[in-house]
Amino acid sequence: MKNRKHSKTDYDFLNPLVDRPDLEPDPDFIMSLRKKIINNDKKKFRMPGNFNFVGVSLLAIITLSLLMYTIDFSDDSLSTLQTEPASHSDTTQVPNYDIKDLITANYSYNSMYQKLLEAEMPDRHAAEVFILYLEALKNNDAEQYGKYSVNHMDGTTETLMTQYNEIYYNTFYIENITPSKGEPVYEVNLKFTQKGGNTGAAKIYIQFFDSKVSINQSLENFITDVTAVNVPKQTVSIMETVEFDTLCFNGRLIVDMYMNTKFVNGCTTDKGEIESVLSIIDNIPIKEPSQEESDERLTALQQTDNYQIYLGNSVAYDERKYTITLYEDGIFQYQPMGMEGLGDITTKPYVEKYSELKKLLDEIAE
């Protein structure tokens, strides 16, 4: 910016601004954002069709890699030919244990992975081992499971795998992580929904002995119906508890690749429409958010594709009875009028319900 070319223009009077103080970003901010971008937010990352923009250096690396790939396989073509037919003829899906692929494809994995990293355990590989352990159970892969589990020789493997096969893997979330006071062991409390609809819980211990990360999980610590055993099921029924006749909403949606947005809003007093909307979000399990979750929601509120639904009465429009916030990630927030803070949030993301609601609201929008 300091080496501005000085051709006379109609706007040269703005030159003092070009060299204004504090123009450069704070190096700490730059570093921290760089770290965040690289490590944390790759959920929806996709390769563009053409990537020559990374410059000659990357092009050279890729070219070199391709050359090496070609040379490597041409030198060993016989062995390649001998082994490849088996893999081509095998129609069963080969388990993929690439951690990046797994956390990119599965929202729950990604969320748990980040939470485990944030726990700052003695070995950062713990997050990876934990996810791979779950994936091995999902795939009934005893060999892979044995790499991480200390229980693989005690005869419980098959039962554990059967139980994990009854879980919707996209419903996993970590409730909390507690370090042991005496040993290099972390207790991870895991929650999930089973295919029968019950909410389950499991305690999994991550151990750090002899410079190795391993997983310890006994069958006793696998509860298949936590709602029946543990806490009473807490839900919110807005339709039964709130008196209102009007439903209004607003939201801001991204409309094109340049992130242009449009504001959508609408109101309805049509009972059928109101019922359609509320029936989707009524009676979903809710909980009081933790501090961490509250912070996360506040950040999410800054993003687009979140909606707010207000319930009130047409005669006193400004007096809202209830607010429901629908976040893009499928978490919903319920807040009665006059309540401070965030109110309650759903116990897990309901992405499908969010999509259904979004569609419905778009139809109602003015």
Added chain:
Amino acid sequence: MESEQVMIEHLYDEYRNDVYHFSLYFTNNKQEAEDITQETFIKVMKNLHQLKDVNKRKTWILSIAKNTAIDLKRKQKLINFLPQLLKGNGLKTHDDAQDENRLINTENWRELQKAILTLKPHYRSIVILRALKEISVKETAEILGCTEGKVRVDLHRAINQLKKELAIIDGGDYREESKTF
């Protein structure tokens, strides 16, 4: 996967300053400039697959920054519309950020910056891109999604408006002074 990481790092390193500069000129607030920069790169990362012509990566990223900056201002209005929801949650508002003394201390460029903030977002963007960042007319048109002719005309109008605003701030005729440059 490795290439993806290299790409995003490269994009970030290449354009982080441009995005930040644009955001700072647009808001004159460091906190908001950081917020816009962060939001822009999160959007870039999430939507990289939409970048079909990589030669337009700069205009693509800056157009996202521009839209994000405009959005931030709209959201500040939306937040005011939702005081009940946000009350007590510790969300930093524009005023809070100012209270934190993050508004940049200014000297003789202060009036120029102040005048830029009075322009409507489209004019403000044109002045920042063309006059301050020296981005070509063609690229500015791509960023703003308009024709090159409109960029030229609107820049001229924006500069005139800016000079009028400066005349008001200074209590004199800035346009006349500027003729001597």
